[in-house]
Amino acid sequence: MIEQFSFRLMMTDGAARRGEFATPHGKVQTPAFMPVGTQGTVKGLSPEDVRGTGTEIVLGNTYHLMLRPGAERVAALGGLHTFMNWPLPILTDSGGFQVMSLSELRKVDERAVTFRSHLDGAMVELTPERAIEIQMLLGADIAMQLDECLKLPAARDDIARAMQLSLRWAERSKRAFETKAREGCALFGIVQGGDDLTLRAESARELTGMDFHGYAVGGLAVGEPQEVMLKIVAETTPMLPDSHPRYLMGVGTPHDLIEAVARGIDMFDCVLPTRNGRHGMAFTRRGAINLANARHANDARPLDGESEHPVARTYSRAYLHHLTKANEMLGAILLSTINLAYYQTLMAGMREAIAVGRFAQFREQTAAQWQRGDLPAL
Amino acid sequence: MIEQFSFRLMMTDGAARRGEFATPHGKVQTPAFMPVGTQGTVKGLSPEDVRGTGTEIVLGNTYHLMLRPGAERVAALGGLHTFMNWPLPILTDSGGFQVMSLSELRKVDERAVTFRSHLDGAMVELTPERAIEIQMLLGADIAMQLDECLKLPAARDDIARAMQLSLRWAERSKRAFETKAREGCALFGIVQGGDDLTLRAESARELTGMDFHGYAVGGLAVGEPQEVMLKIVAETTPMLPDSHPRYLMGVGTPHDLIEAVARGIDMFDCVLPTRNGRHGMAFTRRGAINLANARHANDARPLDGESEHPVARTYSRAYLHHLTKANEMLGAILLSTINLAYYQTLMAGMREAIAVGRFAQFREQTAAQWQRGDLPAL
Numbered sequence: 001m002i003e004q005f006s007f008r009l010m011m012t013d014g015a016a017r018r019g020e021f022a023t024p025h026g027k028v029q030t031p032a033f034m035p036v037g038t039q040g041t042v043k044g045l046s047p048e049d050v051r052g053t054g055t056e057i058v059l060g061n062t063y064h065l066m067l068r069p070g071a072e073r074v075a076a077l078g079g080l081h082t083f084m085n086w087p088l089p090i091l092t093d094s095g096g097f098q099v100m101s102l103s104e105l106r107k108v109d110e111r112a113v114t115f116r117s118h119l120d121g122a123m124v125e126l127t128p129e130r131a132i133e134i135q136m137l138l139g140a141d142i143a144m145q146l147d148e149c150l151k152l153p154a155a156r157d158d159i160a161r162a163m164q165l166s167l168r169w170a171e172r173s174k175r176a177f178e179t180k181a182r183e184g185c186a187l188f189g190i191v192q193g194g195d196d197l198t199l200r201a202e203s204a205r206e207l208t209g210m211d212f213h214g215y216a217v218g219g220l221a222v223g224e225p226q227e228v229m230l231k232i233v234a235e236t237t238p239m240l241p242d243s244h245p246r247y248l249m250g251v252g253t254p255h256d257l258i259e260a261v262a263r264g265i266d267m268f269d270c271v272l273p274t275r276n277g278r279h280g281m282a283f284t285r286r287g288a289i290n291l292a293n294a295r296h297a298n299d300a301r302p303l304d305g306e307s308e309h310p311v312a313r314t315y316s317r318a319y320l321h322h323l324t325k326a327n328e329m330l331g332a333i334l335l336s337t338i339n340l341a342y343y344q345t346l347m348a349g350m351r352e353a354i355a356v357g358r359f360a361q362f363r364e365q366t367a368a369q370w371q372r373g374d375l376p377a378l
Numbered sequence: 379m380i381e382q383f384s385f386r387l388m389m390t391d392g393a394a395r396r397g398e399f400a401t402p403h404g405k406v407q408t409p410a411f412m413p414v415g416t417q418g419t420v421k422g423l424s425p426e427d428v429r430g431t432g433t434e435i436v437l438g439n440t441y442h443l444m445l446r447p448g449a450e451r452v453a454a455l456g457g458l459h460t461f462m463n464w465p466l467p468i469l470t471d472s473g474g475f476q477v478m479s480l481s482e483l484r485k486v487d488e489r490a491v492t493f494r495s496h497l498d499g500a501m502v503e504l505t506p507e508r509a510i511e512i513q514m515l516l517g518a519d520i521a522m523q524l525d526e527c528l529k530l531p532a533a534r535d536d537i538a539r540a541m542q543l544s545l546r547w548a549e550r551s552k553r554a555f556e557t558k559a560r561e562g563c564a565l566f567g568i569v570q571g572g573d574d575l576t577l578r579a580e581s582a583r584e585l586t587g588m589d590f591h592g593y594a595v596g597g598l599a600v601g602e603p604q605e606v607m608l609k610i611v612a613e614t615t616p617m618l619p620d621s622h623p624r625y626l627m628g629v630g631t632p633h634d635l636i637e638a639v640a641r642g643i644d645m646f647d648c649v650l651p652t653r654n655g656r657h658g659m660a661f662t663r664r665g666a667i668n669l670a671n672a673r674h675a676n677d678a679r680p681l682d683g684e685s686e687h688p689v690a691r692t693y694s695r696a697y698l699h700h701l702t703k704a705n706e707m708l709g710a711i712l713l714s715t716i717n718l719a720y721y722q723t724l725m726a727g728m729r730e731a732i733a734v735g736r737f738a739q740f741r742e743q744t745a746a747q748w749q750r751g752d753l754p755a756l
Binding site: 326328 | 417418419421422424446447451454455461462463675676678692693694696700701703704707711
């Protein structure tokens, strides 16, 4: 029997929430961080390595996968879980954000977004209905509605227009989902409205009236200062039902994650741990560390001798520095692994703290440890 | 107690030899293939992944490591085994071959080879004595003498001069080794002489008189046709003592390996399995397969369902094709792993066949399977 999507809120501590959702491919503990598997792979890591970091769910990108290898092809090959050898849950985005950030030429009208593929220059059309169809072909456990996402700052009229269009696309996405959904699959709506709280409220009210399985806060981490993002999050989550998971899209740094959980967010995705890992940066309990820096060249200590992950405990800073300077793949592999493991350790720490009503202390202690900074160089 | 280097010839089958050598970091079964860890990492694989392919020994490059991170630094960090987290044996080359192939400006005289670093343009000098010192600083289990290596074709006079110089450098390497060697470490001499059998014979005779722990056949796989290489190997190995291991440097394809074992070679190193893996090529029991080819795009079959290695059995050709086309790191990682696993399976097959006196049949059957080619596309 295929498990139906469901969310259970287990505990709250202030606005922070400890929960669990069930999907056809298993359960996920929240707050949860989802590594990004843009092109059917979390960059640089095998699926076993991703699981080894404590990851329970990954994100797949509709925009990339529809262009290459193609959604129908992935479906014919058994779906994205089989294709990428990832047996646990997958959330797919709708492609809207990447259309904005990756394709140079695009046209948005009522019916669809039309864009030029960054791969071969072909013009491609994406409707809300096609975005759902693609996500069902991929076999997503959680699908996202198509939305229009703007960069900030933007004029209020533009934000309002994009938010209204996203609401109408939410309705069309929901109708398409109701006819095409795979058993047990969930659909999330996306709250838009930029940095305008009135527009956010209107978006949240209309969306919750449509009754999605979960709600995302979209259109953030797109150029605005962190305090603006956190203010929007803080004001938006109370407008969403306690009974449903809340997903802050495309966020963020470890500090973003802990502050957004403090404001009622349950789910995150972000490329930072893997992208920064490919560029020599490590996220650790003592803050971010740039392994390209020459001060690490003779440092025999591991990045974090107290880490739960063997990679962070095993390889010396000097070796990671060498691999980074030599542009060796293994540097990107090890640092991406270390970063994802740290993100998942941070999420696990938040979950435990919420469960015992000590989230405020955890938040404070974690920030203090970051601020004390890295150990001095040897 | 540190194990002293020793070689034991266990069985012969025609000219093919089944043996074992012992080093301070453990035993190695021969014929053996050594993956190349140029810059302190076998490209794209963690040490655990390398071990998972059945690898018992890796090669480290003196040229690269002396320039970055520097031999003294590696020594201060505990040696190359600790630095790269590889607890099994390491053979280091002497740097001579890379000076020829990588540095644009170089000058060879009696005393040293002087070259311009490909990293920062600095002029660097490498003497036979310094090459030994570097290899001892790295902590090699097997060190190689410094030699002068020419590309083929070359004039006989040039080949003779380089071979004679290499003999004098062999003597100096041996003397340096005798004063600086780490306990249990071995030193191999390198037979030179290009494609000239008279020069090869002179080189082999002089070197064996110096009594090295093992003998390499160098200066091959440098531009000459395969039949020339195999002829030189076939004529050279009988000039070397049965009691010592024989190492064919920088070779080769699976076909090269099996044919060289048939001519009495015990050890190999080559970048092919990892380099070709990074370029979408897989080595399999059914020959080489180019995963970039569009015929694999819809092929749900694994590369080799009968492989002993899970990676070759698990991921579909369609997925490997996708990763290759998308230039994803995981494509390079998986194909490098599959290729090394195939190389080690081939070596294990040769060892088993020699042990039971069926090497000729193994050689014939393996070649026939390659020639039948890959399974037809789905």
